[in-house]
Amino acid sequence: xxxxxxxxxxxxxxxxxxxxxxxxxxxxxxxxxxxxxxxxxxxxxxxxxxxxxxxxxxxxxxxxxxxxxxxxxxxxxxxxxxxxxxxxxxxxxxxxxxxxxxxxxxxxxxxxxxxxxxxxxxxxxxxxxxxxxxxxxxxxxxxxxxxxxxxxxxxxxxxxxxxxxxxxxxxxxxxxxxxxxxxxxxxxxxxx
Ligand code: VGL
Ligand code: ZN
Numbered sequence: 001x002x003x004x005x006x007x008x009x010x011x012x013x014x015x016x017x018x019x020x021x022x023x024x025x026x027x028x029x030x031x032x033x034x035x036x037x038x039x040x041x042x043x044x045x046x047x048x049x050x051x052x053x054x055x056x057x058x059x060x061x062x063x064x065x066x067x068x069x070x071x072x073x074x075x076x077x078x079x080x081x082x083x084x085x086x087x088x089x090x091x092x093x094x095x096x097x098x099x100x101x102x103x104x105x106x107x108x109x110x111x112x113x114x115x116x117x118x119x120x121x122x123x124x125x126x127x128x129x130x131x132x133x134x135x136x137x138x139x140x141x142x143x144x145x146x147x148x149x150x151x152x153x154x155x156x157x158x159x160x161x162x163x164x165x166x167x168x169x170x171x172x173x174x175x176x177x178x179x180x181x182x183x184x185x186x187x188x189x190x191x192x
Pocket of ligand 2: 059067
């Protein structure tokens with residue numbers, strides 16, 4: 001449909017969403033999530049070489065978090081602060097500098113699917129003059145979707161790195177629907 005040519009610019013940042021053990025091999029494992037690790041690592045290298053900031057979001061829940069089934073929520077217990085399940089996957093490449101870790105869902109009574117919700121992410125991007133964000137990670141139909149949508153609402157040009165996302169697909173087609181909705185809202189799907 002469209003042919004895009006582009007470069008990584010000084011206005012760009014990479015956002016890697018929730019590449020944590022529980023979402024890859026743990027209590028809320030997303031099918032085939034480990035397959036995108038090398039792809040994400042390549043994007044991390046690309047943005048690192050371009051000296052661009054890289055933001056890693058993480059789900060960082062207290063044990064009594066509202067989203068857990070045992071507390072009346074819909075999800076199995078996952079990404080409890082300071083547990084192995086909440087740690088980033090050991091094969092995920094972390095750059096040496098210009099890296100930021102954004103913890104979300106940290107209050108017992110609020111869930112946060114968006115990396116912007118209740119965090120410093122917007123302020124950190126703004127004070128660095130970032131206008132375009134490149135989003136990858138898991139899950140396409142939850143935290144990637146809401147982080148990308150949040151970015152759109154906050155005025156960023158959002159690119160979804162389509163070869164570096166994986167979805168839960170609780171209902172068949174959820175991830176595809178999430179991507180279509182993002183495109184309708186102005187996001188661009190791209191593979192660099
Ligand atoms: C997520 C379910 C519950 C996600 C977080 O990172 O997409 N999904 N909490
Ligand atoms: Zn969560």
